[in-house]
Amino acid sequence: MSNSVIKQSFYRESLGFSALCTHQILRGGHIETTPDYKVSRKSVSGHEFIYCLNGAGWVVFGGKRHYVHKGQLVWLPVYGSHVHFPDPKRPWEIYWFRAEGGKLTKIMEFLQVHQQPTFLLEDNKRTVEIFQQVFEHMQQHSLLSDITCDQLISELLVMLLESRSEPDKITQDPVKHRGLTSLIYEIHSHYAEDWTVEKFAAHCQVSKSQLFRLFQSTFNQSPLKWLKHYRISQARRMLVESDDSISEVAYLIGYKDPLHFSRDFRNIVGISPSEFRKREAWG
Template sequence: MPQTRILRSYFPVHEGWLGLFAYQVLRAGHIQTGPDHRIERQDVPGHEFLFCIRGEGVVTVRGRAHAVRAGEMAWLPVREPHAHRPVREDPWEILWLRVDSANLSRLMAVLTVHDDPVFHFAHPEDVETLLIELLDHLDRSSLAIQAACDRHVSALVEALVEARENRLLEPEVATHKGLGDLMAQIHAHYNEHWDIDKLANACRVSKAQLFRLFQTAFGKTPLAWLRDYRMAQAKRLLVETDDPVSSIAIAVGYPDPLYFSREFKKHAGLSPRAFRASESW
């Protein structure tokens, strides 16, 4: 029976630099587990992230077991009792790190990690690369390396947020074929005239059903969604270009610049010109 092999293991030294960066990597490593490897702990500082390179493992949080397969990552709230182990038939190989930070616990709550600690990525290979780069840094210790580690953990957190955000949005938007088609059409032609009949046709539903769909998927009415979308584009154009406000109004689907100004102020709290001034340096 193959035994657990510790391929890499780090105890970074922080010396007098603790607290200079958002994230502190407390420990990290790379292990290839044997079938009997098992970790069971009550309470250690920080948060632990286990990325499964190959094989399969099981993590237990709040008494519930969750399978972790290749390309997935488990986020363990290690301040409370937790455990992890490989599955016997195909023991996992993992990259792991333990991180401390002021805000991770709150983020954990927002991302409902306790209910589902396992994250699936659109591009797991990127996450693996990120972790390997992070481990490479830990060979040495310097202020610059601390900064680089901070950046890597930050990128990892971004990947975790994206993974969960996409999953939260998907069911509502993607399950309805017509709504998906409608969104695509609006993204391509948001500067054209849209009314409720046209939206309903593009979505292939009745008017009443259109409102229900948007309410469920976005929590707003179709035109409110369209307005917010257009306003976001307008803000971008105001900052990125020197075009007159009236041209931008037309470009984002408001043929009447006057009305556009009014809407913009209601939306952004500033008139278009004031907004542009406040955003230019």
């Protein structure tokens, strides 16, 4: 990174409140880059939101390269291979934070981020304020600060939807069934419990066959596969935020067998939990 200036850097330490929120902030900061600055990674946890304060830069993912100029925000799904770097003629100054949780992946697909990850927002002043307020609350370790960050991310998502979606599409929600919505919120708070298909169906007040149709149409996954992926997403967060052992993380997300957890983690993420933790520490 040579002479690039990291003006602010924040790493969210978990106090256990994040499980109560829809979205969790992992890291964030404020950087003034020089032409030789470059970030190149195979995979880290979550989604990064980068706002270009000055200058310009490039992001590369999914085999495509996208230009980002002053006043634009770029949504970068960093759980896959990605690169970002400044325009050498006018290196960018950026605010950024990384988050995960909620329906970020579903919203990303709805907004067709893989085709066009850049957004030009109408209210630049409020965009800057959102980033600054996120940074402020990342330094406060309380349930109130976590909930406030959650609300700020939701506000930013609304701004992204408004910037791109037609008015009649803004209110569309990937989860439309009331029982399924209730179930998803319940699992978000109690994902480590011993969930079964029978419990899923009972909570939704539907038959097993209806349950499978709901999950397939909403998430394109079976109920237990969806639960497995959600638990692994929580494990990725814990591996970043805590010093808990791999076995402890496995137990905290609902696995009784650490070897079973490690196998599922590798199948979904592509690397082992220990490799993921080491790679994220370098990210």
